[in-house]
Amino acid sequence: MARTPDRTSTETECCPRPLLEPLDEQEADDLASAFAALADPVRLRLLSIVADAGECCACDLLAPLGKSQPTVSHHTKVLADAGILRGDKRGRWVWWSVDRRRVRALRDALRVT
Amino acid sequence: MARTPDRTSTETECCPRPLLEPLDEQEADDLASAFAALADPVRLRLLSIVADAGECCACDLLAPLGKSQPTVSHHTKVLADAGILRGDKRGRWVWWSVDRRRVRALRDALRVT
DNA sequence: TCGATGTATCGACGTCTGTCAATACGACAT
DNA sequence: ATGTCGTATTGACAGACGTCGATACATCGA
Numbered sequence: 001m002a003r004t005p006d007r008t009s010t011e012t013e014c015c016p017r018p019l020l021e022p023l024d025e026q027e028a029d030d031l032a033s034a035f036a037a038l039a040d041p042v043r044l045r046l047l048s049i050v051a052d053a054g055e056c057c058a059c060d061l062l063a064p065l066g067k068s069q070p071t072v073s074h075h076t077k078v079l080a081d082a083g084i085l086r087g088d089k090r091g092r093w094v095w096w097s098v099d100r101r102r103v104r105a106l107r108d109a110l111r112v113t
Numbered sequence: 114m115a116r117t118p119d120r121t122s123t124e125t126e127c128c129p130r131p132l133l134e135p136l137d138e139q140e141a142d143d144l145a146s147a148f149a150a151l152a153d154p155v156r157l158r159l160l161s162i163v164a165d166a167g168e169c170c171a172c173d174l175l176a177p178l179g180k181s182q183p184t185v186s187h188h189t190k191v192l193a194d195a196g197i198l199r200g201d202k203r204g205r206w207v208w209w210s211v212d213r214r215r216v217r218a219l220r221d222a223l224r225v226t
Numbered sequence: 227t228c229g230a231t232g233t234a235t236c237g238a239c240g241t242c243t244g245t246c247a248a249t250a251c252g253a254c255a256t
Numbered sequence: 257a258t259g260t261c262g263t264a265t266t267g268a269c270a271g272a273c274g275t276c277g278a279t280a281c282a283t284c285g286a
Contacts, residue, residue, distance in 0.1 A: 028154035041141035
């Protein structure tokens with residue numbers, strides 16, 4: 001869980017910006033898979049819950065999301081693989097938090113100016 | 114004025130921000146479908162080409178994208194339905210451009226601070 | 227060790243999505 | 257009108273995705 005995808009661009013700070021410069025296929029694939037992680041309503045609500053709580057135990061996500069435990073586990077994995085969520089295992093529990101630097105990088109990908 | 118964000122933001126300015134406030138299902142659905150439009154490498158490259166050119170004829174997208182004409186037409190439609198691309202029909206041609214205000218709104222959805 | 231609890235994985239199902247060939251639509255020129 | 261050219265739509269197919277029950281794995285308490 002919580003693996004950080006390596007970026008081909010110079011910094012860990014930013015990433016390709018399709019609206020400012022042309023994308024090659026590699027950059028497009030990477031960015032697309034990142035946005036794909038955000039392209040699901042359950043994952044967005046999950047993200048908003050974790051962001052709002054700052055840190056959140058997985059078991060506290062089941063009820064508000066109204067999904068089964070395997071489904072929630074699937075979604076946390078997708079977000080973690082995209083580098084958006086980080087999981088910290090403490091005993092039997094996993095505490096999830098948002099990697100805000102990663103989100104900022106995705107946000108920069110949509111820079112218009 | 115008004116640093117307090119209103120939750121029912123159907124404004125042209127902004128949109129729900131999952132990392133600043135909890136999302137209801139309606140907002141999550143809308144945002145997810147918007148990000149889904151960005152969750153494809155061909156569409157991201159298409160977007161970068163149009164953004165780079167400022168305005169771009171559909172027929173000029175076929176070669177750089179390496180996709181068939183129906184496929185490109187499909188992708189432009191997906192982006193247009195998401196409000197990200199605007200098409201201007203002039204004679205036989207359609208000129209595509211990026212709706213930067215819409216992109217800015219999506220970008221604001223990823224605000225962390 | 228044993229049972230309980232939180233999480234991850236597997237297998238299966240239905241649905242959605244990207245792709246292209248074929249075709250239809252629309253606008254221009256002759 | 258007729259043909260040409262750019263674009264949109266249709267139909268079909270393979271692959272990806274969201275979902276959940278069943279199950280495996282891991283950790284803690286007794």
